[in-house]
Amino acid sequence: MTSQDRWIHTPPRPSANFDAHAIAEIRRAAATGIYDIRGAGPKRKLPHFDDLLFLGASISRYPLEGYREKCATDVTIGTRFAKKPITLKIPITIAGMSFGSLSAQGKEALGRGASAVGTSTTTGDGGMTPEERRYSAILVYQVLPSRYGMNPDDLRSADAIEVVVGQGAKPGGGGMLLGQKISERVAEMRVLPKGIDQRSACRHPDWTGPDDLEIKINELREITDWEKPVYVKVGASRPYYDTALAVKAGADAVVMDGMQGGTAATQDVFIEHVGIPTLGAIRPAVQALQDLGMHRQVQLIVSGGIRCGADVAKCLALGADAVSIGTAALIALGDNDPQWEAEYRALGTTAGAYDDWHEGRDPAGITTQEPQLAARLDPVIAGRKLANFLSVMTLETQTIARACGKTHVHNLEPEDLVALNVEAAAMARVPLAGTDWIPGQGNL
Amino acid sequence: MPTVDLATMPLRELNAALHRLKPDTNETYWRLLNPRGQHSVGVGIDVPIAVEIEGHVGYYCAGMNKQANVIVHGNAGQGVAENMISGQVHVKGDASQAAGATGCGGLLVIDGNASARCGISMKGIDIVVKGSVGHLSAFMAQAGNLVVLGDAGEALGDSIYEAHLFVRGKVKSLGADCIEKPLKEHHKAELRKLLDSAGVNGVELGEFRRYGSARRLYHFHIDNLGSY
Numbered sequence: 001m002t003s004q005d006r007w008i009h010t011p012p013r014p015s016a017n018f019d020a021h022a023i024a025e026i027r028r029a030a031a032t033g034i035y036d037i038r039g040a041g042p043k044r045k046l047p048h049f050d051d052l053l054f055l056g057a058s059i060s061r062y063p064l065e066g067y068r069e070k071c072a073t074d075v076t077i078g079t080r081f082a083k084k085p086i087t088l089k090i091p092i093t094i095a096g097m098s099f100g101s102l103s104a105q106g107k108e109a110l111g112r113g114a115s116a117v118g119t120s121t122t123t124g125d126g127g128m129t130p131e132e133r134r135y136s137a138i139l140v141y142q143v144l145p146s147r148y149g150m151n152p153d154d155l156r157s158a159d160a161i162e163v164v165v166g167q168g169a170k171p172g173g174g175g176m177l178l179g180q181k182i183s184e185r186v187a188e189m190r191v192l193p194k195g196i197d198q199r200s201a202c203r204h205p206d207w208t209g210p211d212d213l214e215i216k217i218n219e220l221r222e223i224t225d226w227e228k229p230v231y232v233k234v235g236a237s238r239p240y241y242d243t244a245l246a247v248k249a250g251a252d253a254v255v256m257d258g259m260q261g262g263t264a265a266t267q268d269v270f271i272e273h274v275g276i277p278t279l280g281a282i283r284p285a286v287q288a289l290q291d292l293g294m295h296r297q298v299q300l301i302v303s304g305g306i307r308c309g310a311d312v313a314k315c316l317a318l319g320a321d322a323v324s325i326g327t328a329a330l331i332a333l334g335d336n337d338p339q340w341e342a343e344y345r346a347l348g349t350t351a352g353a354y355d356d357w358h359e360g361r362d363p364a365g366i367t368t369q370e371p372q373l374a375a376r377l378d379p380v381i382a383g384r385k386l387a388n389f390l391s392v393m394t395l396e397t398q399t400i401a402r403a404c405g406k407t408h409v410h411n412l413e414p415e416d417l418v419a420l421n422v423e424a425a426a427m428a429r430v431p432l433a434g435t436d437w438i439p440g441q442g443n444l
Numbered sequence: 445m446p447t448v449d450l451a452t453m454p455l456r457e458l459n460a461a462l463h464r465l466k467p468d469t470n471e472t473y474w475r476l477l478n479p480r481g482q483h484s485v486g487v488g489i490d491v492p493i494a495v496e497i498e499g500h501v502g503y504y505c506a507g508m509n510k511q512a513n514v515i516v517h518g519n520a521g522q523g524v525a526e527n528m529i530s531g532q533v534h535v536k537g538d539a540s541q542a543a544g545a546t547g548c549g550g551l552l553v554i555d556g557n558a559s560a561r562c563g564i565s566m567k568g569i570d571i572v573v574k575g576s577v578g579h580l581s582a583f584m585a586q587a588g589n590l591v592v593l594g595d596a597g598e599a600l601g602d603s604i605y606e607a608h609l610f611v612r613g614k615v616k617s618l619g620a621d622c623i624e625k626p627l628k629e630h631h632k633a634e635l636r637k638l639l640d641s642a643g644v645n646g647v648e649l650g651e652f653r654r655y656g657s658a659r660r661l662y663h664f665h666i667d668n669l670g671s672y
Contacts, residue, residue, distance in 0.1 A: 146565070147527060147545075147546040147565060147567075150527055150546060150548075151508070151527070151529055151548065152488050152490065152508040152510065152527075152529065155508070156488075176664065178664075179662075179663060190586075191548070191567040191568060191586050191587050192586055192605055192606075193605070193606060193662070196605075196662040196663060197662060197663050197664050199584065199603065201565065201584060205526075205542055205545040205546055205561065205564040205565045205583075206504070206522060206523035206526045206541075206542040206545040206546070206564070207503075207522070207523070212503070212522070215483045215484070215502070215503045215504070215522075216503075216504070218483060218484055219483065219484040219487055219503070219504040219507050222455070222456065222459045222484040222487050222488065223459075223484075223487050223488030223507065223508055224488070225459070225460050225463060226456065
């Protein structure tokens with residue numbers, strides 16, 4: 001290039017619109033004729049808890065002494081109707097993930113880790129395995145549209161029941177467990193042929209709408225003699241109305257799963273473009289509970305992209321009673337661990353980016369049914385890691401709560417928060433930092 | 445022989461009493477009066493008893509039944525015998541939508557008609573409907589048998605897996621991946637057994653047509669896009 005050419009041709013400028021990912025996707029679609037299916041949650045940047053900050057105590061607020069003054073973390077779920085509500089030592093639960101999408105070792109590790117710190121795990125779309133019941137001191141049994149593995153004995157042996165209407169990664173969508181993961185045991189539990197792609201329905205087979213849901217919940221209560229807390233889980237899309245309708249239908253607890261929630265296998269277009277961010281779902285859900293006089297009577301469990309104690313504290317400050325984690329729990333077990341980098345490379349990816357959980361070739365032995373891969377995960381060690389992670393999250397939550405002067409993490413409140421940008425301020429309904437301006441609240 | 449008047453006894457007490465029964469109970473015959481369309485009558489029973497219900501019931505009667513023989517002398521609302529594991533449920537009248545939904549075992553007999561989605565996601569239950577069934581019956585049916593002596597509505601057996609469907613009357617249309625299959629001798633034997641269990645006599649087996657999965661949609665493939 002001569003010095004004159006430099007002024008004729010501008011330097012190469014990649015398009016912000018047609019960025020490398022968009023171009024790669026167009027090429028991939030053109031080559032294959034099929035959309036991308038993958039696991040995990042959205043990968044693009046979304047308004048999230050990082051956009052909020054705690055104010056901390058100052059002259060007008062009185063902090064608590066770290067390591068000395070009590071800051072409780074317990075939460076009781078099911079106080080509305082259940083004869084036997086469940087009490088968790090920490091406000092962080094393990095979200096529903098199926099045996100089938102996860103290995104038996106993975107499920108066992110989740111149970112061990114959660115039980116060690118006094119919290120619950122949740123079954124998933126595939127029924128309850130004896131291992132997870134054995135290793136989960138508190139187990140929530142999901143009632144899903146597919147009803148794979150559903151039976152009254154497991155229903156009664158559970159500590160709580162969760163009617164799954166939707167999930168944050170795909171509100172309005174069902175699921176597909178690809179044939180590679182349908183081992184003999186998975187097939188038997190689901191009463192389907194081995195090796196075929198198994199569709200999980202997007203709608204329940206025997207009820208439609210909130211009035212039916214109320215009757216369905218009552219049936220589950222009748223079968224279990226009104227002992228178990230009944231949760232209703234929804235994918236965040238219309239959180240105010242869904243929460244209100246779940247309360248109307250008789251839920252003891254509402255699980256609000258934001259779009260950052262992970263999935264075992266769903267279309268990328270669904271993960272990235274359907275539902276609303278977790279940050280934007282909490283206040284409308286809390287508002288619905290408050291409008292009905294049910295806040296703290298019907299517990300709100302928030303999930304979707306929660307990674308650390310700060311995220312937990314922010315959820316609780318916005319009005320949640322507890323949170324649920326899925327992807328973060330898998331990472332704690334060893335998912336995407338750099339020790340398997342060579343194998344991730346062989347799969348065309350890298351540690352930290354591996355998301356083809358549906359293919360069953362997980363080097364970490366978690367999202368697989370291959371016996372040799374699954375055997376790599378030691379449930380005792382992995383369970384210990386999860387327990388450590390949950391403990392750290394709890395300590396972080398307490399640290400923030402004490403700094404805000406709270407003797408219980410539930411005493412955190414929106415007043416403790418500010419937002420870093422207008423979007424987060426509007427969604428969380430807290431002021432933009434350094435101002436008293438809450439967008440949409442009419443106090444310009 | 446306990447007789448329970450549901451006009452006076454709360455449903456919750458009835459179901460709790462049924463759940464307290466031991467396998468060797470002497471209270472093996474229960475008669476329920478005045479159900480008046482209540483939902484969840486006799487759900488979650490797990491003992492080999494007989495329960496006769498004198499009247500119409502609402503949603504989910506005999507839901508998740510195990511072992512019990514439940515007879516409804518009337519019509520049944522949505523989801524009768526849903527997710528039944530074993531035993532028998534016999535509706536003398538008509539049944540609403542999703543009869544026998546997701547049932548894993550046992551026998552459901554409906555003397556009248558069954559509405560839409562009869563046998564949806566069935567997982568091993570046998571269902572005999574002496575009348576007709578509504579649209580999308582046996583949707584995603586995984587295992588078990590659905591026998592219909594009357595007609596079947598639109599999209600019978602849509603996305604069916606391995607369940608067997610036998611229809612004596614007309615089928616308005618078949619759903620995705622559901623096809624007619626030959627009615628061989630061993631199918632006739634299976635059908636005869638089901639009809640005998642349901643107390644159906646004087647029916648020619650040759651009048652039935654058998655339907656099942658073409659198994660074309662068992663693995664997602666772009667060439668099948670038009671079927672999804």
